[in-house]
Amino acid sequence: MDLKETRISSQPIFEGSFINIARDTVRLPNGNESTRVVIRHPGAACVLAVTGSDEVVLVRQWRYACGRALLELPAGKLDAGEDPAVCALRELAEETPYTAESVKLLHTFYTAPGFCDEVMYLYQAENVREGSTLKNDEDEFTETVLMSRDAVKAALKNNEVADAKTLAGLQYWLLNG
């Protein structure tokens, strides 16, 4: 079946510091026209970092859009032209007291493909080490949380992991750790 939708025209709605929004008119496979609101995002990386004591390194931070704090894998937007692997290592070092020597790509996925092109690169950190001080920006606030495998199982069972990338990363750990 031909599924493809083709752009006819594009109307810019908003250009922000990292998000651009447009409303496109598209041709559907059946020849009809429709409109699609599209949010363009630079992409992001997140990292599953497990300590020598077999605990995963998470961060708690306020998510303004959600009106609450969430427990998440260390993560952040890609800087312009940045290698996602470099971004993952950078975010781990900035947001937590841990660093890693290298990362291995586990999964690449769209977070909200119905309306947004954000790609998330999920990495596993290799040779995780403690010791650095946080390098958060002045206006960035995160708390580090360590969780054992059993604590993660309980948190998943109790529906306490409320972030998609974190759910995927923690389930990967339980499946493959």
Next chain:
Amino acid sequence: MDLKETRISSQPIFEGSFINIARDTVRLPNGNESTRVVIRHPGAACVLAVTGSDEVVLVRQWRYACGRALLELPAGKLDAGEDPAVCALRELAEETPYTAESVKLLHTFYTAPGFCDEVMYLYQAENVREGSTLKNDEDEFTETVLMSRDAVKAALKNNEVADAKTLAGLQYWLLNG
């Protein structure tokens, strides 16, 4: 640590058929001001439906924002005031030749909490049955794909599942099925 960010003011940017976008000025925990672009979404539901032959029911559909077709759990936006469980059952019946008697909530998560309030409700379908004809809207195009547990394991290993909710749902199946 106080993590909370408080709204000072809000400037509407866009009001669409299902997405509203605003740029808010916020007070950070350290007293500084910052801005947050926030995308307001009605929320969505998706469903892990496994047939009597132990195959998961997926849909392949074009994702215009991503410029490609993706393999996903059946899913859709909540209608105004709709119970997410009803939405999950409805989307399964609309997008695939399968129906279910009921659903059980597995996880609730934000898809892109850094800038969007979309909540995704992930359900498991109970008493999945084949037999109905697709009830897609005229302008909606989906292909049904059935995958065995082994095929899912291979697809995950080969990084072929490129949608966050689908990754989370399939991992759940492998962990708990």
